[in-house]
Amino acid sequence: MPTPPIAELTDRAREIFRLVVEGYLDTGAPVGSKALAGSGSVKLSSASIRSVLSDLETLGLLAAPHTSAGRLPTEAGLRLFVDGIMQVAEPTAQERHAIESRLSAPGPIEAALEATSVLLSSMSSGAGVVMVPRREPRLQYLQLVPLSSDKALAVVVGEDGAVENRVVALPQGFSPGALEQASNFISAHLGGRTFAEAARAMKEDIDSGRSALDDASRDLVARGLAVWSEDAAQRPVLIVRGQSNLLDESALSDLERVRSLLDDIENKQSIAELLERARGADSTRIFIGSENRLFALSGSSVVASPYRDREGRVVGVVGVIGPTRLNYARVVPMVDFTARSLGKLIG
Template identity: 40%
Template sequence: MLRDLNARAIEVFRHLVEVYCESGEPVGSRLLSERLGERLSPATIRHVMAQLEEYGLLFSPHTSAGRLPTEVGLRFFVDGLLQVGELSVNERLHLEESCRQDSVTKLLERATETLSGLTRCVGLVLAPKEEAPLKHIEFVRLSLQEALVVLVFASGQVENRVVALPAGLPTSCLVEATNYLNAKLVGLTMPEAKRLLFEEYLYRQAELDMLSQSVIEAGLGEWRGPVGDETFIFKGQAHLLDNIQHIDELERMRLLFEELETKRSLMKLLDASIEAEGVQIFMGTDSDLFRMSGCSLVASPYTGQNGRVLGAIGVIGPRHLNYARIVPIVDYTAKMMSRLMRLKTTKE
């Protein structure tokens, strides 16, 4: 498409989309003429706009209104004309200082929250896709009827749940269950651990009494683990409401929030960003999720040891995102996350 447009048309189109990304409003010829230092008259710019409409890059939402980029036009802009900026020293320091956290869970949450604050968008992160191995398991008695099961993973994540105990269970059974599980399961992922337990029960190889077995089944039987469930973290959903200018947009935002809760469509997009390299931009032409709401997603994968992809981090915002500013923020955050995840793995 670039080969079919002359330099003047490309310049007008680029400036129009940049103004649109700043304001979210239709852009008129007079405003563009002023932005271009009046090198082109409003009449000339209107003629160029008409040509860009014929190419399907612009449209006019109302008679006598300015122009807006179409979905095709916006994709054309971000793929071929977007000129990204750089983070300031203060922004980099803010990200680095905010993400000095002890655990992986806190790191993911803080990075998402900071990213949301810097971009004024919804920050989101897909927690590590790989199954972290178990590091320690413990049963802690809370009462005659309940115990707390604590699972510590090598990734730094700590998960716990309260389980019911069989009537009359002695504390010695909790100690036995703890010792058995740590001896057998440390170093295994949750699916591997559950598979091993199932095999031992099946062939009656487990050297445990029935009460201890019941404790283990209650503690691990229905537990899929914190990472295998594709954990999402969202921060800053209210930022999407800041950009609503018309009442009908409230309904679209409500539908978007409902869809985000189900996570199905978002998972497909984040999986796509994980499979790609660098920052990816998804908009209405890429997903019904964003075609419905008029939003966009900017996301990038982050990695661990040996460059293995762990998950993705990014932001969701209005269609007229300031892509030139947000792309480098997401890119820097993903690279920072990769570095911090490698450091945590090395320490462990």
Template identity: 45%
Template sequence: MVTHTTPLKDLDARSREVFQRLVDTFVETGEPVGSRTLSRMMSVSLSPATIRNVMADLEHEGLLYAPHASAGRLPTELGLRMFVNGLLEVGALDSDERVRIETMCQAAGRSLEGMLEEATTLLSGLSRCAGLVIAPKTDAAVKHIEFVHLGPGRALVVMVGATGVVENRVVEVPRGVPLSALAEATNYLNARLCDRTLDEAREAILDDLESDRSLLDDLSRKVVAAGLATWSDDKPGAALIVRGQGNLLTEVSAARDLERIRALFEVLETKEQVLRMLDLVIGAEGVQIFIGAENDLFTLAGCSLIVAPYQNSREEIVGAIGVVGPTRINYRRIVPLVDYTAKVIGRLLG
């Protein structure tokens, strides 16, 4: 039974090295690490018996545990936290990875949704975990809005925000609607949305339409209503994009792990719960790491979350991007990936 916990800085050099090499090996293999394995890694020659004594002391301090009697040791969540805080040496991205992240994000142009999709997919592939991003609800002032004919009964609504971010929606319109009705709807909305958000203008516009003060013909009125309804269908708050859930299955090494991953999938499907992730990074600086029970969203799944906020041109935190994976996630590699991707998104939003 653990009665107290010694801070990592208070461990002697031998215990620190045993602990660091054990965690490094666990992150690489996901398997319990034995004393014989560690004895071959140490910078100073130590017998397996000596290492077992050190491991027993670390277990007593709550940093390690044995999954069963004859196995090696695994780090506890407390041990992983102490490793991340005190021993983690974050790697650096090479130039090819930085260029790839920049290129993929820029490929989406000024479409916020497209950029976040690309960034999440790329982050998932590079980390071999599930990538997720919190996309901000569109609440910036509208600079321009336009209806573009796509075909019978369909039009594209293109909205350019004051920050320059472009969002697109496909809407259903009356079949046979003439281009003149789309142009009239475009002019009508631009006159009323200039320097206002959709939320600010929606009620006044709908009231205008219902009271026949809009001077629009019937078809143009329906086009305007369809465009407003499309944005009204968005759920309040932020949106969630998740990519690469299948990557988590490749890390499964036991039935217990499979159950954890299944539990994680259930959490990821509960959109409202995961959107609370944004609250974890508001007011925080840089990358945040949540291990197991430290994040109540993923406690049941036994996973770790590495997440960083991104800002708009006004330096306001508007979203977050990160990865979720098993507690043996490669912290050294993934922390700089998440950090750089968040900075690229923020820069492109500016």
């Protein structure tokens, strides 16, 4: 049966439906007619409330897990609630400050992205996920600094002021002059280029014989290229933190569902494919239960929002994974605010 639009529900059916969903999202337990009647929010008898609950169940919006156990929303009911009834609350000043201060900490962008996933996890009681931007920073210069007889530190500075270090193995018998020559050669090719672009230009110069590098300096350049190329290939596509938050008290009664969820989360490529569906969205997207194939068995939800650079291009996705009874009204604006804050950081 197709889910009816919210406008087709009577006022009292809409109110009872809202109270059942909010009660379930708050406690994780089915909501019964006696609890609704006793709350004073509904001016109807228990019998009248049961009749409305039965009608909502017939419409496929509510379900009764056990006889006389009350009702809880179906996935279709949750979708109707999220799209038509839910009142979104803006993040509190304290939450906004926590997000902005965590993202403003100095360090490479990957550290900020990991901090974002940890923060979302702690604030939502779910698992925080961040899809890393598919871009390379533009570089300014590189300096090779000797550490010992067989190692040097490659210090790279980006146009945005970010500084990253890598240890490079040195060939036997290298000279300080070769180290300086290699540093100058690499820096001359870095200005305004990504590392991949600079690497191609350096290789062309060396292969064509246009460079005045001696054998030792060419060896150092090749070692530097190898270290940074390997580093770029190993940068994470997806960061997931806070899986342990999914093991709450309710998980003890449904271990198979939780095991399925944790298995799904371990498959980061599949999560990345799911988050790709949010890249083209204008705002935060909500995937509930079987609406996404990945979490169909575990009955979990994903709240995800794209984040953009200052030119408006989507560079990644940030989100929260949790049970279908996530506090959507709180998590949705939290994810949205985090995505906008990340966009300011990415530049």
